[in-house]
Amino acid sequence: MSRTPVGEIRPSQLLWTYGPGALIDLPNLSVVTMGIDRWEKDRCQPIQEARLLANVRSVLGPQVEALRMPPVGDGDPVDPFSAAALIGVPVKPFPRWLRCVKCGLLSPYDAGLFRLRENRYRPELTRFVHEGCRGSNNDQRARDADAVPARFLMACRAGHLDDFAWDWFVHGGPSSCRATLRFFESGASLQTENLWVKCDGCGASKNMAQAFGQAGRDNLPACRGRHPHVDRFEDDCQEAPRAILLGATNSWFPVTLSALAIPQSGDPLSQIIADGWTFFEDIRSEAEVGLVVKTLKKTAQLPGIEQFTNERIWAAVENHRAGGSTVEQSDLKGPEWDALTAANPPTDYPHFMSKKVGVPKGFSSAISGVLLLERLREVNALLGFTRVESPEEGAGDEAAPRAPLGRSAPSWVPATQVHGEGIFIRFDSAILQTWADKAAVKAADERLRQGHRGWRHKRNLDPEEGYPGIRYVMLHTLAHMLIRELALECGYNAASIRERIYADVEDGNDQAGFLIYTAAADSDGTLGGLVELGKPENLGRLLRQALERAHICASDPLCSEHDPSKDQSLHGAACHACSFVSETSCERGNRHLDRSLVVPTLENPDAAFFETI
Known part of the structure; x- marks a missing residue:
């Protein structure tokens, strides 16, 4: 296996963005991260967190022995070709099909029509070229032209990813024609109707609009069950493949577990x-x-x-x-x-240092305690990934089958740890229960439940599973409001602040609170700015500001009138203008939110937990 470097990414990105099976779109090249059985295990430092490891074993099996960080080189960074600096994760070019930017030639890179040109001193500029290209008009003067990855792929809900079936697509099925293909544009717009693929031999052609929707289901072959990161094909995949674009966000979703130490x-x-x-x-x-x-x-x-x-x-x-x-x-x-x-x-x-402080003035009827976490450690483990559809909450959900990290059952899984700080706010569960018994709150709860049932029914899931409850929705929404306020003053960017909601009321539990903490993977995350804002005088001011802003949304009245029971969605009065945060900050992907449960809104003034500020 060649050890030529082709680019750089941060170690934390190997868990959240570019893990095994994910595509990395480099400036001139697209590659897929190989499975963890190809990683240099001895270079992956172990992370100690027994509780998380026990839960990973319950999902992946007892053979999992450790949580390990991604491999990091320890050589001289000035020389990217030193033995130690080459330590990283293996990748291979994907998709196989490339397109010449001058003549539109469409062919796999291993067919001999393109050549890989390495750049020893700037690996990120390594690229494929079409040598001697004469352009689209067959110019007399031949020149080398760049070859870029074909921008269309095929993926399915089972986690499979494959090259787009160009020959099948343009010929309408299996064909004996083996002529070269060309990709070209027919108009000024780059809409799929103006993108065409044509066979040089038989002249067959088809525009890319026919690869999507119902036409795509008719024009694409069955899924071959391909996992390019482990060089394996699985037989009898029953999922229908669909065309996706290279770089699409739905091409890779991590399935993770996290725990505080x-x-x-x-x-x-x-x-x-x-x-x-x-x-x-x-x-x-x-x-x-x-x-x-x-x-x-x-x-x-x-x-x-x-x-x-x-x-x-x-x-x-x-x-x-x-x-x-x-x-x-x-x-x-x-x-x-x-x-x-x-x-x-x-x-x-x-790893864990805390300090109790007083409850902000004016909130003692709702908040029963505030704990400042001056030091904390969060450990995250990667269990697998999904494609096309994001995984449902919880590792055991079967909404989208989890694709494997390697060719066999893993003996370890990639993990990262974050040192940070946080604010834990505990609410009075008796007050919350009294609020949940109000008629207006029960009506809002029923609308949210109906939306949840419809959303899961459309995805062939059990409609009665997965709803977190009205207490969770209220606490979750308030946590988002406070995160938005804290991000303006604490010194961290909004994507570095995360949440953990504690609202379990099953099996005798009576949880009612949330933790807001820093989770910046590439820094120590303990500047002290978040803890400072958790002191009573600062936290009270921020809570009042958050509640005041939430009364009116820039998208009102549309936001406040949103009814999840009608459009089968997972949120009520919530949108990017008032309640949504970065998806790296939210443990539910901006689902299960409704600001009408926190403050009175134009459409629903009677279900608010904080009726007055």
Whole structure:
């Protein structure tokens, strides 16, 4: 396998944007990220988070041994061709079909008509060329012309991705014609009606508008079950392929799980041993402790371990082994809620540090507590991905089949960790229940339920599953309003602020609160700006501003009149002008929102939780 670099991306993007199976559209080249079985595992540093690992195992199987960060080179960045600098993730060109920008020649790159021209000193400029191209008018003077990836692909809901079936499409099915194809434009507009593909041999032609909609279902072949990131074809795919554009956002959706690193032990050393048990589980004597600790100090993988003697560490290892080291799969948010609402929240320096503050003046009837998280750590794991349709909330939902990360069941999964800060706000559950019993709130709840049922019914899903409840919708909407206000003052960009909503009322639970925290993957995320705004005098002002802005939306009256039961959508009075945030910030992809549940609106003044400010 060639080790030629072709570009650069940030490590965090290998989890959220360009993971296994995703397309990376470089300036002159398009490539697909290969499966994790082709990654250099030894270069992927492990991340310790037992609760998240247990939940990943419950989804992918017990063979998953670790969460690991994407590989990062440690060589001299000045020399991109040094052995260490070449450490990264393997990719291969995809789609195979290329188009000459001068003559429109359409052909696979491995057919011999195009040549890869590498750029040793600027890898991002590596490109394919059509040597000796004579242009569309067969010019006498031949020149090299760039060849760019064909912009059309085929994908299906089962996660398969394939080259567009150009020969099948232009000939209307299987054909013995093996002549070259040309791609050209027939008008000034780039609408699909003006984009044509033509066969040089038999003269057959067809415009690209016939590749979409009902015409596309008639003109495209059955799905071949192709997974280009693992070089595999799956038989008997029952999903109908559809044409998509290269770079389309629906070509790859990550399926992830995330968890906060919540201390599970009151003893700091015991917590460190539990967090890094994979480093200590094979130790059989105190003499071996020093070697392990020396390595951990060099790699800084377990901050705080250097504070303890080898004797104390060995005693903690023995104690942990005697007590058992297995963490069972459970609700990820349950332990977090317990820790955040504890009378004395636990501390695990430097991963979890908190401080209780007073409730903002004027909000004591609704808010029962505020906790400032001066340090927190979030770990995210990639389970797979979907195409065409985004995954439903929760890893077990079968809305869109999850495509694999590699050729076989993975023994590890890619993960990232973020150190940041946050504000946790707890609400009075009794007040929330009284509000939920109001007739106007029940009517709004029914409209949202009907929209949810219709939305799932259109996707052949169980219509009675997945609705989070009216309490969740209200808390979720308020969290969005507060995120929008915080982004204006805290020093972080809006996409770096995330949420975790705690609103579970099933099986005896009575959660009522949310956590807003920083999640900037490429920085430490602990500037202190968010915590500072969580102090009573600042938080009260921001809450009032958020509620005041939400009364009138720039899209009113259309926004406030939106009825999810009529258009089978997942949100009520909510839009980009008033309640939506960056999708990297929202745990539900801007679904299940309705500002009429938070403040009175023009259409529904009676269902608001905050009737007055």
